[in-house]
Amino acid sequence: MRKLLVLFLSFVTVLAVAQGIDANTAAKAITAAGLKEHLSIIASAEMQGRETGTEGERKAAAYLTSQYKKFKLKPGNNGSYSLPFTLYQDKVLSSTLKVNGEPYTLDKDYWVNASSVPQKALNTNAIIFVGNDFNDKSTADVKGKLLVATESKERSMYKIMAAQKLGALGIIIIANNNPSYPSNLTGRLSLKPSTASKFVSMTVSKSLGSRLLGGSKDFSDQELADVPKGVYTTTIDWTAERGNGEVLSADILAVLPSKEKTDEYMFITSHYDHEGIKNGVIYYGADDDGSGTASVVAIAQAFAEASKKGFSPKRNIVFMNVSGEEKGLLGSQYYSEHPVYPLEKTSVDLNIDMVGRIDPTYKGDSMNYVYVIGEDKLSSDLQPITDKVNKNYNMELDRRFNDPKDPNRFYYRSDHYNFAAKGVPVIFYFNGTHADYHKPTDTVEKINFDLMEKRVRIIFETAWEMAMKEEMLKRDLPLNMPGR
Numbered sequence: 001m002r003k004l005l006v007l008f009l010s011f012v013t014v015l016a017v018a019q020g021i022d023a024n025t026a027a028k029a030i031t032a033a034g035l036k037e038h039l040s041i042i043a044s045a046e047m048q049g050r051e052t053g054t055e056g057e058r059k060a061a062a063y064l065t066s067q068y069k070k071f072k073l074k075p076g077n078n079g080s081y082s083l084p085f086t087l088y089q090d091k092v093l094s095s096t097l098k099v100n101g102e103p104y105t106l107d108k109d110y111w112v113n114a115s116s117v118p119q120k121a122l123n124t125n126a127i128i129f130v131g132n133d134f135n136d137k138s139t140a141d142v143k144g145k146l147l148v149a150t151e152s153k154e155r156s157m158y159k160i161m162a163a164q165k166l167g168a169l170g171i172i173i174i175a176n177n178n179p180s181y182p183s184n185l186t187g188r189l190s191l192k193p194s195t196a197s198k199f200v201s202m203t204v205s206k207s208l209g210s211r212l213l214g215g216s217k218d219f220s221d222q223e224l225a226d227v228p229k230g231v232y233t234t235t236i237d238w239t240a241e242r243g244n245g246e247v248l249s250a251d252i253l254a255v256l257p258s259k260e261k262t263d264e265y266m267f268i269t270s271h272y273d274h275e276g277i278k279n280g281v282i283y284y285g286a287d288d289d290g291s292g293t294a295s296v297v298a299i300a301q302a303f304a305e306a307s308k309k310g311f312s313p314k315r316n317i318v319f320m321n322v323s324g325e326e327k328g329l330l331g332s333q334y335y336s337e338h339p340v341y342p343l344e345k346t347s348v349d350l351n352i353d354m355v356g357r358i359d360p361t362y363k364g365d366s367m368n369y370v371y372v373i374g375e376d377k378l379s380s381d382l383q384p385i386t387d388k389v390n391k392n393y394n395m396e397l398d399r400r401f402n403d404p405k406d407p408n409r410f411y412y413r414s415d416h417y418n419f420a421a422k423g424v425p426v427i428f429y430f431n432g433t434h435a436d437y438h439k440p441t442d443t444v445e446k447i448n449f450d451l452m453e454k455r456v457r458i459i460f461e462t463a464w465e466m467a468m469k470e471e472m473l474k475r476d477l478p479l480n481m482p483g484r
C-alpha cells in the first residue's frame with residue numbers, strides 16, 4: 001500500500017509540474033546571488049564602462065548573447081541576436097583661425113563643438129561683447145552678429161541657447177578654465193549624418209579673449225569684468241571643415257516564442273551601454289544600467305527555466321538590451337524606427353533602468369519601494385496588473401513621477417519613451433537618482449541585491465501576467481505628456 005501511495009503521489013506531482021508552474025514559484029529562480037553574478041560581469045572593469053560603439057560595449061554584448069544562447073532562447077533578429085546600426089558623429093577635419101591677422105591653434109587657444117563648426121569660412125570685422133549676464137531677454141540687436149561673452153556661474157549652455165534664439169551668427173565664450181577635452185570628442189552621436197550648422201559656438205582662452213576685446217596684453221579677471229559691453233572692431237578669419245565619423249553599435253534581442261498568438265509580442269528592455277572611460281577613469285554604470293541589464297538576463301533565465309517546466313506564453317516574449325541610451329536613447333529610437341516585430345502587435349514594453357539602489361527620498365526602514373512610471377498613460381490595463389502582482393510583495397509602488405509637470409521629466413529619459421511615442425503601453429521601473437549617478441563611483445559593491453531581487457521578481461510576475469493575458473493590453477488612454 002505504502003509503496004503504491006508513494007508512486008501515486010509522485011505521479012500527481014509530475015503531472016502538476018508538467019501542466020504549468022505558477023508565476024510566484026517561477027519568480028524564485030530570480031535570486032540576489034544570481035543577479036550579483038550577472039552584474040559583476042556586466043559592470044566589471046573588463047567592460048570599460050560600455051560606451052556606445054567601443055570594445056567594452058562589444059564585450060558586454062558578447063556576454064549577453066552567450067547567456068541567451070545558454071538559456072536556449074531564440075535569436076531575436078532574423079536568426080541573429082544582434083540588431084546592428086550605424087551612428088554618425090561630427091568631426092572637425094581641419095580648422096584655421098586668425099584674429100587680427102595672428103594665427104591661433106585648435107585645442108590650445110580655442111575649442112569648438114564639433115557639431116557647431118561652419119562648413120566653410122567665417123569672416124567678420126566686428127564682434128559684440130555681451131558680458132557675463134547675457135540671456136534671451138537681452139534687447140541688444142544681435143541678429144546676424146558674432147557675440148563674445150565671459151563665462152559666469154550660469155552655464156555657458158544658456159548663453160549659447162539665448163544667442164541662437166535671438167538669431168545671432170554665433171557666440172564665443174571666454175573660458176574661466178580651458179576645456180580639457182579635444183574638440184573632436186564634442187560632436188554628438190546621431191542616427192543620421194548631420195548637415196552643416198548655421199550657428200557657430202567656440203570657447204577661447206582668456207588670452208585669446210583679451211585679443212578679441214582689443215587688449216594688447218592679457219586682461220586680469222578684474223580687467224575682463226570691467227570691459228564695457230558693445231561693438232569691437234576685430235578681424236576674425238576662420239576656415240573649418242567638418243565631416244562625419246561613423247560608429248557601429250547594436251541592440252541585442254532574444255525571444256521566448258509563443259505557440260498560441262505567434263504574431264503578438266511583449267518586450268522587456270534595458271540599456272547595456274553606459275559612459276565608458278573619461279580622463280582615464282572607468283564609469284562602471286553598475287546601477288545605470290547594469291542593474292536593468294542583469295535584471296533582463298535574470299528574467300529571461302527564469303522564463304527559460306519555467307518553459308522547461310511547462311510554461312508556455314500566449315504571446316512571444318522579447319528580451320532586448322539596447323545601446324546608445326546615454327547618447328540620447330538612440331538604440332531604442334533605432335528599434336522604434338526599424339522594428340523587427342510590428343509595434344501595433346507589441347502589447348507592452350517593461351523597461352528597467354536603475355533598480356539596484358535607493359535615492360535620498362527613501363532611507364533606513366523605508367527602503368521597500370520602486371518608482372513605477374507610465375502606468376497612467378496609454379492603457380488602463382497596466383496599473384491593475386501591477387497592483388495584483390504586488391499583493392505577493394507589498395512593495396511601495398511610488399507613482400509620483402507620472403505627474404506631467406514633474407521637473408525631472410523621467411518619463412522622457414529612458415528607452416520606454418520610444419515605445420510610448422509609437423503608442424505601445426509601457427512601464428518604467430526606476431530607483432531614482434543618487435550621489436553616484438553618472439559618476440565613476442556607480443559600482444557593484446554599492447548595489448542592494450536583496451532589494452533588487454524583490455523588484456525584479458515583481459517585474460517578472462508582471463511580465464508573466466501580461467504574457468498570459470488573453471488579449472493584448474488595450475490602448476484606451478492618451479499619452480497625455482507634452483512631448484520630449
Ligand SMILES: [Zn+2]
Pocket residue numbers: 288289326438
Ligand atoms: Zn544613465
